[in-house]
Amino acid sequence: MADSEARQALQTAAVFQGLDDAHLNTLVRAAHERHFAAGTKIVEEGETRGLGFWLILDGTVDVKKGGATVNTLGPGEHFGEMALLSTLDTPRSADVVAVDDVRVLQLTRWDLRALIKGEPDIALAMMNAMMQRLRDTGAAQE
Numbered sequence: 001m002a003d004s005e006a007r008q009a010l011q012t013a014a015v016f017q018g019l020d021d022a023h024l025n026t027l028v029r030a031a032h033e034r035h036f037a038a039g040t041k042i043v044e045e046g047e048t049r050g051l052g053f054w055l056i057l058d059g060t061v062d063v064k065k066g067g068a069t070v071n072t073l074g075p076g077e078h079f080g081e082m083a084l085l086s087t088l089d090t091p092r093s094a095d096v097v098a099v100d101d102v103r104v105l106q107l108t109r110w111d112l113r114a115l116i117k118g119e120p121d122i123a124l125a126m127m128n129a130m131m132q133r134l135r136d137t138g139a140a141q142e
Contacts, residue, residue, distance in 0.1 A: 003025075003028050005057075006028045006031050006033075006105055007024055007025065007028045009055055009057055009076070009105055010024055010027050010028065010031065010055065010105070011024055012076055013055050013076070013078050014078075014129050014132075015053070015078060015081045015126050015129045015130060016125065016126065016129070017125070017129055018125040018128065018129070019121075019122060019125050023119060023121060023122050023125070026115055026119060026122070027107065027112075027115070027122070030107060030108075030111040030112065030114075030115055031105045031106065031107050032105070032106050032107075032108075033057075033103065033104070033105060033106075034054075034103070034104050034105075034106050035101070035102070035103050035104075036059075036098040036101070036102045036104070037098065037101055038098050038099065038100045038101055038102075039097065039098060040097070040098045040102075041095055041096070041097050042054065042061065042096045042097065042098060042102070042104075043079065043080060043092050043094070043095060043096040044092060044095055045064070045065065045066075045092055045093065045094050045095045046092060047092050051080070051106070051108055051109060052080055052106060052107050052108040052109040052111075052112065053078060053079075053080045053081050053106065053107040053112070054078060054079050054080045054096075054104045054105070054106055055076075055077075055078045055104060055105040055106075055107075056073055056074060056075050056076065056077050056078065056102065056103075056104055057075060057103045057104060057105055058075055058101075058102065058103040059074070059075070059098060059099070059100050059101050059102030059103060060072055060073065060074045060098075060099040060100060060102070061073050061074075061079070061096050061097060061098055061099060061102060062096070062097050062099055063079065063094050063095070063096055064094055064095040064096075064097060065093070065094045065095075067095075070094065072099070073096075079096055080096075081126070081130060082130070
């Protein structure tokens with residue numbers, strides 16, 4: 001994957017909006033491209049070894065809670081952002097299963113934590129984006 005594609009994908013993810021070019025370039029260097037075949041369970045509900053953040057580049061995934069599909073995500077959408085900043089091994093809240101062949105950009109928890117130690121503004125931008133997402137979710141449920 002070209003750095004420019006990874007940078008563009010990260011820049012459009014809500015959780016990284018507001019980061020400057022230098023911070024985005026730092027994230028690009030830490031990100032890894034991964035591929036999953038249709039039917040592969042990428043994240044398992046209840047598992048406590050959350051690897052981190054996943055940004056969908058190609059394909060779609062179903063988010064399943066208790067076996068029921070609660071959401072379908074496609075290119076440009078992401079999951080696992082809470083695992084990036086969590087200090088505890090909090091159980092994953094849902095399964096995420098590849099509907100078709102999926103290509104994702106992954107940021108692992110340990111890579112991001114190492115970056116944040118040197119660049120705390122990355123964490124601040126992420127927390128602001130996640131808080132907005134929580135507010136939006138709460139407003140939608142009212």
